[in-house]
Amino acid sequence: MHPVLNRLVQAVIVFFGTSLLVFLAVFALPGDPLGTLAGDAQLTDTVRRNLEERYHLNEPVLAQYGHYLADLFRGDFGVTISGESVGNILANAWPITAQLALTAWIIELVIGIGLGALAALKPGGAFDRFATSTTILLLAVPTFVLAFFAQQVFGLRLGWFPVAGAAAGWPVAFLLPAACIAALGIGPIARLTRTSMLQTITADYVRTARSRGITPWQLHTRHVLRNAIMPVVTYLGLDLGALLGGAVLVEGIFNLPGIGRALFTAINTQQGSVVVGIVTAGVFVVLIANLLVDLLHRALDPRIGKETSNA
Amino acid sequence: MLEASTATTTATLATPPRRNAVWARLRRNPEFWIGAVLVGFFLLITAWPSLISGLFGHGDPRACDLSDSRGAPDLAAGHPFGFTIQGCDLYASVVHGAANSIIVGITVTLGTLVIAIALGLLAGYYGGWIDTVLSRVSEIVVSVPLLLGAVLVLNSVQTRNVWLVSAVLIAFSWPTAMRVMRTSTISVRSRSFITAARSLGLRDWRIMLTHVAPNTVGPVIVLATLQVGAVIASEATLTYLGIGLQAPALSWGLQLSQAEPYFASAPHLLYAPAAALTLAVAGFILLGEAIRQAGFHSTNSA
Numbered sequence: 001m002h003p004v005l006n007r008l009v010q011a012v013i014v015f016f017g018t019s020l021l022v023f024l025a026v027f028a029l030p031g032d033p034l035g036t037l038a039g040d041a042q043l044t045d046t047v048r049r050n051l052e053e054r055y056h057l058n059e060p061v062l063a064q065y066g067h068y069l070a071d072l073f074r075g076d077f078g079v080t081i082s083g084e085s086v087g088n089i090l091a092n093a094w095p096i097t098a099q100l101a102l103t104a105w106i107i108e109l110v111i112g113i114g115l116g117a118l119a120a121l122k123p124g125g126a127f128d129r130f131a132t133s134t135t136i137l138l139l140a141v142p143t144f145v146l147a148f149f150a151q152q153v154f155g156l157r158l159g160w161f162p163v164a165g166a167a168a169g170w171p172v173a174f175l176l177p178a179a180c181i182a183a184l185g186i187g188p189i190a191r192l193t194r195t196s197m198l199q200t201i202t203a204d205y206v207r208t209a210r211s212r213g214i215t216p217w218q219l220h221t222r223h224v225l226r227n228a229i230m231p232v233v234t235y236l237g238l239d240l241g242a243l244l245g246g247a248v249l250v251e252g253i254f255n256l257p258g259i260g261r262a263l264f265t266a267i268n269t270q271q272g273s274v275v276v277g278i279v280t281a282g283v284f285v286v287l288i289a290n291l292l293v294d295l296l297h298r299a300l301d302p303r304i305g306k307e308t309s310n311a
Numbered sequence: 312m313l314e315a316s317t318a319t320t321t322a323t324l325a326t327p328p329r330r331n332a333v334w335a336r337l338r339r340n341p342e343f344w345i346g347a348v349l350v351g352f353f354l355l356i357t358a359w360p361s362l363i364s365g366l367f368g369h370g371d372p373r374a375c376d377l378s379d380s381r382g383a384p385d386l387a388a389g390h391p392f393g394f395t396i397q398g399c400d401l402y403a404s405v406v407h408g409a410a411n412s413i414i415v416g417i418t419v420t421l422g423t424l425v426i427a428i429a430l431g432l433l434a435g436y437y438g439g440w441i442d443t444v445l446s447r448v449s450e451i452v453v454s455v456p457l458l459l460g461a462v463l464v465l466n467s468v469q470t471r472n473v474w475l476v477s478a479v480l481i482a483f484s485w486p487t488a489m490r491v492m493r494t495s496t497i498s499v500r501s502r503s504f505i506t507a508a509r510s511l512g513l514r515d516w517r518i519m520l521t522h523v524a525p526n527t528v529g530p531v532i533v534l535a536t537l538q539v540g541a542v543i544a545s546e547a548t549l550t551y552l553g554i555g556l557q558a559p560a561l562s563w564g565l566q567l568s569q570a571e572p573y574f575a576s577a578p579h580l581l582y583a584p585a586a587a588l589t590l591a592v593a594g595f596i597l598l599g600e601a602i603r604q605a606g607f608h609s610t611n612s613a
Contacts (some may be wrong), residue, residue: 018454140589263462275463277467
């Protein structure tokens with residue numbers, strides 16, 4: 001089978017698998033799914049019957065899963081207990097989260113690659129050690145703790161950034177929350193860049209380029225960094241899930257009206273159906289992003305498909 | 312155990328990382344010492360919280376007086392971190408809060424290890440359809456982000472304790488380690504000592520446990536030590552979000568989420584639990600990192 005086709009088939013299998021996993025976690029676990037979906041709201045018999053019909057709870061589990069899938073394909077992520085479509089909530093909230101994730105991605109990339117590339121220039125040197133310890137410290141602070149203190153210090157005390165809300169627009173309102181999410185990704189990116197640059201530096205084509213007498217700056221930017229960046233691209237795709245997780249926390253703390261805050265509110269007000277809709281959508285965004293990154297990776301580096309086609 | 316069983320079966324093969332060499336490298340690494348001291352301290356107060364919780368005052372996190380609510384730190388009166396919303400001594404609460412974080416961290420790590428080693432061995436040793444099925448399942452689980460998956464399951468449960476939160480974290484975090492285990496098992500599978508063991512007529516499970524596993528668990532264990540800190544942070548995060556541990560459990564995540572609404576008027580409520588959480592996570596990360604570096608160098612030179 002053609003490697004790309006193989007990858008697509010694999011993506012389809014994973015899609016069905018994750019949707020089944022999500023479905024089972026909500027509807028097949030012991031307990032009362034209606035109670036979960038309704039949360040604190042009192043269920044009258046009419047509402048109960050409507051919900052049962054809406055989620056086909058009186059049919060066999062497999063049929064329920066079929067309906068769930070069919071709804072997903074129609075872009076229907078369910079309704080809140082008061083009847084608002086979760087799809088609407090998602091449509092309003094995604095642009096905010098997308099801006100946040102994009103900002104975090106940029107911060108992660110610039111700082112991570114910068115630290116990693118500079119550290120690789122002189123392995124074991126002072127800057128290398130500084131970069132390593134900085135990235136470990138960044139990993140040690142949990143995202144929401146970092147967010148609290150960033151908000152306190154840079155928002156409230158120093159007043160450099162807005163304390164909360166998206167009113168100031170992109171990028172100002174997003175810089176502080178995005179930096180808090182990005183902190184976790186900087187370490188791995190810096191480390192990947194460093195390792196992969198050190199490996200690339202010994203490659204034949206780099207030695208050839210060096211022997212042609214080009215400047216060290218040209219050598220490092222044009223030949224080494226450009227080729228060493230590949231694993232970082234892969235990591236960025238995989239990292240989207242962590243970014244979304246971070247967004248859930250940070251949007252709640254900084255009061256940004258994205259999907260994270262919607263999820264946070266839904267958890268606190270016990271609106272199960274909204275939680276399920278948002279998580280499902282999040283999982284599929286991550287799946288699609290991973291697929292795109294993988295295909296992009298193959299397009300940029302033709303060797304990939306050949307290595308993995310027999311895996 | 313690792314050293315002994317490899318010595319009998321793989322005497323002529325490349326020597327595994329020498330314990331002495333690893334220890335020598337660890338000993339010179341300041342990260343290792345900082346991490347070890349922090350981890351040791353948190354393990355100690357997990358086992359005997361009363362050892363230090365009574366240093367300044369009565370040390371009882373359950374002896375609360377609402378009239379003290381959000382009281383400021385007062386070292387002389389025996390309350391160095393002040394009082395919680397419910398008027399409990401914050402210092403005693405933070406000390407007693409360590410246990411839940413550490414227990415979740417260690418339970419999840421051990422559970423992940425057991426599942427990852429078992430499934431990785433099966434997939435790597437047998438190959439074929441067992442490998443295909445296990446690998447596909449791991450791909451599916453790994454593509455659900457940990458936080459989203461945990462939110463989904465925990466949100467539909469009414470009463471949650473340490474063991475449930477641990478089980479959910481294990482359920483979504485085993486695939487990474489399982490893949491590492493699978494890869495290293497495949498690389499060992501065709502080595503001559505395995506063929507020898509097989510031709511002696513040993514049963515598969517015995518070959519896997521006594522011949523394959525001792526030679527392949529190294530990288531997975533290193534990966535696991537690196538993850539303890541992240542697990543502790545995840546528990547605090549879930550609890551902070553309102554879907555982890557529940558009051559009256561003593562947990563840093565709970566203390567932080569209760570203090571959050573008052574962060575402008577009583578910021579001291581946030582400092583102590585946040586610092587404790589950060590130090591615990593940092594301790595495990597530093598220790599794991601030091602072990603990774605020490606082990607990495609020696610396998611490279613072997």
